[in-house]
Amino acid sequence: MADEKFAAVIVGAGPAGSTAAYLLAKAGLEVLLIERASEPGSKNMFGGRLYSYSLNRIMPNFWEHAPVERRVVRETVGMMAGDKTVFLSCQDENWAKPPYHSFTLMRAEFDAWMAAQAEEAGAMVAPGIRVDGLITENGRVIGVRAGDDELLADVVIAADGANSLLAEQAGLGKKPSPHQVAVGVKQVIELSPEAIDQRFNLSGEQGAACLFVGSCTRGMPGGGFLYTNKSSLSLGLVVKASEFEAGQYRVSELLEDFKEQPPIAPLIDGGRVGEYSAHLVPEAGLSMAPKLFGDGILVVGDAAGLVLNLGYLVRGMDLAIASGEAAALAVEQARNAGDYSRAKLAVYQELLRSTVLRDMEQYRRAPGFLENRRLYQMYPELAAGLASGLFTVDGSPPVSLMKKAMNHLKRYPVGLTQLLKDAWTGGKSL
Numbered sequence: 001m002a003d004e005k006f007a008a009v010i011v012g013a014g015p016a017g018s019t020a021a022y023l024l025a026k027a028g029l030e031v032l033l034i035e036r037a038s039e040p041g042s043k044n045m046f047g048g049r050l051y052s053y054s055l056n057r058i059m060p061n062f063w064e065h066a067p068v069e070r071r072v073v074r075e076t077v078g079m080m081a082g083d084k085t086v087f088l089s090c091q092d093e094n095w096a097k098p099p100y101h102s103f104t105l106m107r108a109e110f111d112a113w114m115a116a117q118a119e120e121a122g123a124m125v126a127p128g129i130r131v132d133g134l135i136t137e138n139g140r141v142i143g144v145r146a147g148d149d150e151l152l153a154d155v156v157i158a159a160d161g162a163n164s165l166l167a168e169q170a171g172l173g174k175k176p177s178p179h180q181v182a183v184g185v186k187q188v189i190e191l192s193p194e195a196i197d198q199r200f201n202l203s204g205e206q207g208a209a210c211l212f213v214g215s216c217t218r219g220m221p222g223g224g225f226l227y228t229n230k231s232s233l234s235l236g237l238v239v240k241a242s243e244f245e246a247g248q249y250r251v252s253e254l255l256e257d258f259k260e261q262p263p264i265a266p267l268i269d270g271g272r273v274g275e276y277s278a279h280l281v282p283e284a285g286l287s288m289a290p291k292l293f294g295d296g297i298l299v300v301g302d303a304a305g306l307v308l309n310l311g312y313l314v315r316g317m318d319l320a321i322a323s324g325e326a327a328a329l330a331v332e333q334a335r336n337a338g339d340y341s342r343a344k345l346a347v348y349q350e351l352l353r354s355t356v357l358r359d360m361e362q363y364r365r366a367p368g369f370l371e372n373r374r375l376y377q378m379y380p381e382l383a384a385g386l387a388s389g390l391f392t393v394d395g396s397p398p399v400s401l402m403k404k405a406m407n408h409l410k411r412y413p414v415g416l417t418q419l420l421k422d423a424w425t426g427g428k429s430l
């Protein structure tokens with residue numbers, strides 16, 4: 001491979017890299033997609049759900065061929081406070097109709113399928129190769145180095161995920177700090193489809209998505225997730241990495257604790273733990289995004305910090321796919337102009353402005369707001385306690401809803417003004 005030159009070398013066969021490779025190969029460019037894992041996707045993990053709009057734009061009705069698990073029809077957020085949990089749930093039958101709103105899936109199968117689509121379109125897919133660094137000439141990226149191999153290209157697309165080595169080497173971004181990333185852990189728990197249908201009140205291809213906040217992370221910034229697959233559940237936690245610096249907790253212990261919480265234990269009862277995985281989530285939004293382009297290089301997906309965690313939804317896959325699409329369009333334009341300079345590749349950022357960056361910009365205050373510890377320590381207790389009070393009949397004198405709420409609020413060291421302030425800031429940030 002040493003002397004070959006490609007139009008584009010793409011590093012990382014996650015959704016961002018495979019999308020870019022698929023579109024560029026379809027456009028007739030010579031593309032090399034390099035992946036360090038022996039099979040694309042075999043080492044990749046996420047919580048469990050893909051919002052389908054961006055992939056559907058590129059591969060219409062992809063669900064007819066792609067290895068997806070269930071169509072999510074019910075969303076639940078649970079605020080956990082020890083022995084009490086309050087749930088907010090929404091079921092929308094429209095989500096069960098094409099174009100399906102979101103799918104649960106398993107990354108090993110899905111990423112392998114995406115890479116296979118790129119290969120079928122004409123990309124050369126090279127798994128089992130770890131890229132060690134960039135090759136530059138006069139300050140311009142001209143390829144990548146993998147062991148003794150030098151792979152030259154007009155443009156390199158860094159799709160190497162969170163904590164991108166390539167973005168850092170290109171001088172486009174810095175290593176993220178523990179305050180900017182979260183640690184995610186997940187177990188896949190195998191259960192029969194019948195048990196899942198019955199426990200989650202689902203049928204056929206219907207699926208459910210549940211997010212949790214509060215005592216599931218012992219009050220630390222982060223949350224829990226539970227997604228239904230065909231014959232397994234994806235259960236896990238995401239906690240800000242800086243929380244583990246003091247060494248007080250291990251994330252694996254937290255996960256074992258989470259599994260024993262009253263709303264979770266009966267759902268996973270009798271299930272067999274299959275795979276266990278862990279991964280970083282870039283969570284600081286635009287404040288941690290590297291420069292998205294340089295001379296001869298573009299940065300996409302998690303490598304560019306393009307993830308949105310709002311507490312009630314987690315988006316990374318759809319943004320990775322949309323950024324891979326924008327990168328492919330930018331490379332095509334650069335190819336037509338015969339110019340891969342930073343000035344020409346800047347069109348990538350322009351293309352992102354109407355999609356991914358628009359969404360990231362809208363929620364730019366969310367990471368700061370979500371650092372507020374009252375969201376994880378006090379408000380779940382307040383909400384769960386108040387809800388439990390509303391539904392409890394025990395012979396004590398009844399009081400109005402307002403009085404109940406005010407009496408309940410008095411038990412917490414947060415005044416009404418602070419509560420309203422947090423609600424106002426949350427309303428504007430999320």
Ligand SMILES: Cc1cc2nc3c(=O)[nH]c(=O)nc-3n(C[C@H](O)[C@H](O)[C@H](O)COP(=O)(O)OP(=O)(O)OC[C@H]3O[C@@H](n4cnc5c(N)ncnc54)[C@H](O)[C@@H]3O)c2cc1C
Pocket residue numbers: 011012013014015016017034035036037040041043044045046047048049050051129130131132159160161162165183184185186236237238279280281300301302303306307314315316317318320
């Ligand atoms: C716990 C957790 C839960 C999540 N939940 C969700 C969710 O439910 N929904 C959602 O939309 N998003 C979720 N996300 C985010 C989502 O997983 C990412 O945003 C998405 O995977 C980003 O895709 P990507 O292609 O940019 O990067 P990745 O999927 O990380 O792919 C990067 C690829 O690059 C390869 N690679 C890295 N370095 C090299 C190298 N040097 N040489 C060769 N190959 C290399 C890796 O092996 C990998 O295949 C979650 C993430 C985590 C960690």
